């Protein structure tokens with residue numbers, strides 16, 4: 001079994017008007033030491049999946065069904081105390097907008113002490129040495145341990161948060177949009193640091209981003225989400241040059257490639273479906289330029305393709321023609337035809 005193995009994961013949020021079925025039937029596998037990028041438009045459920053792995057869903061959220069096995073243990077069903085011990089030690093989390101999660105009134109070193117206190121009484125001298133080493137690993141001078149968060153720039157703050165997350169040498173690091181909002185140069189520095197520490201510490205990484213170009217830089221595996229479902233999953237180096245799902249193709253055209261920032265961007269016309277009543281057949285059909293009768297009648301289940309990737313599209317075998325059509329701008333989206 002893979003190091004992290006997710007099977008049939010459904011997550012629901014209860015709201016006043018309806019139950020939102022925010023994740024449906026998620027299946028994912030990551031081997032130890034691999035890096036997985038989770039990508040998709042805003043609202044597709046990336047942060048929900050990240051929080052579910054940590055069992056840190058908001059109060060109105062619940063895992064309705066499925067398994068999340070980490071090194072064989074189903075963390076979707078362990079008790080709260082076991083999960084509390086696993087957090088930090090085995091699974092560390094850099095939440096979306098983590099910068100605001102740092103306390104503004106204590107120095108960074110005090111925040112290391114407080115984090116350590118969650119599990120044991122710290123030996124301050126040893127902890128200081130460890131914190132200094134982690135700061136060096138993320139390319140911050142150890143003297144910054146005695147500074148307050150407001151004295152840090154955005155990129156330094158993200159690196160300090162990553163150092164803090166690595167305190168217990170977690171085997172899995174889940175980082176939710178850690179570079180969003182940073183300018184391109186600082187973003188590159190933070191990505192380089194993540195790449196370096198991931199390799200150095202052998203950490204398995206789940207990295208969330210809405211930007212497929214950022215994931216291409218960092219992750220060996222790629223999972224593309226659309227409206228709560230996984231539509232394409234496989235090796236990044238196979239998917240990025242030749243995406244097979246129409247949504248992945250359109251997403252690639254919608255984002256700048258950080259290696260070719262001058263290429264023209266084209267957003268995907270239309271909106272994702274309501275998560276209160278998601279489509280029973282293909283989840284992308286209302287926006288897909290290639291949708292036909294079968295797509296609106298029958299759900300395309302993720303299928304293994306010859307190169308090992310899984311694609312949830314009835315017509316994935318026609319990917320080459322679909323790519324040519326979308327990338328050249330010839331494809332007509334339903335919203336444009338209406």
Ligand SMILES: Nc1ncnc2c1ncn2[C@@H]1O[C@H](COP(=O)(O)OP(=O)(O)OP(=O)(O)O)[C@@H](O)[C@H]1O
Nearest residue numbers: 013015022041042043044045046047048058060210
């Ligand atoms: N606590 C909540 N209660 C109800 N709905 C929620 C809650 N949290 C998130 N949602 C909804 O669930 C869906 C998925 O949200 P999520 O934050 O996981 O998306 P995301 O892919 O991380 O988006 P972004 O890129 O904007 O961060 C969205 O429609 C969102 O509005």
Ligand code: SF4
Nearest residue numbers: 282285288295313314
């Ligand atoms: S199944 Fe049909 S609607 Fe869905 S992505 Fe494939 S071609 Fe488009």
Ligand SMILES: [Mg+2]
Nearest residue numbers: 046047048096
């Ligand atoms: Mg999010």
